[in-house]
Amino acid sequence: MPTLPALLAEVRRCTLCAESLPLGPRPVFQLHPRARILVAGQAPGKKVHLSGVPFDDASGQRLRAWMGVSPDTFYDPHQVAILPMGLCYPGTGPSGDLPPRPECAPAWRQPLLARLPDLQLTLVIGQYARAWHVPGARGPLTVTVRQWQALWPGVVVLPHPSGRNNGWLRHNPWFEAELVPALRARVAAVLAGTAPG
Template identity: 45%
Template structure:
């Protein structure tokens, strides 16, 4: 695992497309029980090198019902984005994750984690990649049908503050889905 993580952190396959240069952000351990697959690091995460070290990460930890200490315990959570490096700014937010990362590294990483019991798919990119034809037409439909993907996958929206409009239109997510997610997390890692 350490050798693979070292190779990933040295990766520069899409360097020419990265405005801030390559800085692959990933944490994993052969004992990890839950994998969180997000989109790509933002500028704050790029600067610090700490995954989910931003407002989105704080919201994600609230949804999961875990402390920072538990969240960053690599024997509990592996943090693996679709694109490992900050992709740059687009017209309405960050650009999509680079397409090179997931096919290059995900399978090898997942093979090094035999204890995985749940993969949380955050946002459309992760859901389309992993659920493929089983993903619904929209993120909202996929998240609403989360039970269909259990026990392996749990799709959720991105916890970004920019998604407050979606959260406002879909209060059922925090009322009904988040408590189910917390229950599963608690059972898997014995959060107390």
């Protein structure tokens, strides 16, 4: 097994799907073995590709609000690992960004997750992350999000925090009334080292 620095260097040099990436490869992620929270997202957007900073956009602001954390905490790799299903920007299709490239997760996800032994909470964002982290889940993502207590306290499935989901949030007021306060409390307890398991 390669050392962590060697693995991270290999991931950052990855060109597996370079021919399919409109802006070329630029893996964007954040990882340290001491991280206790994992944000398992979909794939970087164009703005994130250009900055190289995960969730460096409006959806990141909303996600941090849901979690109840500051940017300083969110971007502290000793606290929060950020590992999308696709590490590079996949491009845009007719209805928004394309799905994560299918080559990425099989190549890198398990080796990277194996380097996160202290995780106490995984935030699963969107259907592609749900398929990996909650393989038994079926049906619409909303159903899994609504049944959040079934995976509590180790895993929380979330809708994507993109503005494209503003309508979903309006139609599902229970999300911000029930789940978000519980999530903030859980995140605070994990970060403070007071959360059980």
